[in-house]
Amino acid sequence: MKATIWHNPKCGTSRKTLAILENLKAVDLTVVEYLKEPPSREKLAQLYRDSGITPAEGLRTRGTDAEERGLPDADGDTILDAMVADPILIERPLVETEEGARLCRPQDRVLEIL
Template structure:
């Protein structure tokens, strides 16, 4: 099985989720450091749709200026555009497998798609 993780190596939850993936037999892990290689707004829309959450639910508030920018109350297209332009606004980690997508907070949520 292939698993893609949108990863921030400075984030403990992201590192722990990556460790779960790497420790699982039969999982080929692709790591995308999304701060260096941000997903497009279209890719983010697909990830959130497949995860069953809204872009606003995938918005990182802690350590960002999302509140000051009014993003929690913005429409989905505005949130996605802001995330694509400023990927620090993306809550992490997102993991995609052929079984679905999860925002892995807590890290154990990754088990649902393995």
């Protein structure tokens, strides 16, 4: 099974999710450090659709200026535009497999799509 993780190595939950994926022999893993290689707006929208969440639910507020910018109350298009411009606003980790996508908080949510 192929899996892609949008990963931040400084994030404990992201590291734990990556460890779960790396320990599975049947997973062909692609790791994308999304702060260096952010997903496109279209890819991000697709990941949220496939995860069954809204862009607002995928917005990282802790450690960002999202609240000061009014993003938690903004519409999805505004949030996606902000995330593409400033990927630190993307909550992590996002994982995609053939079975779907998940925002893996907590990290065990990755098991739902394996």
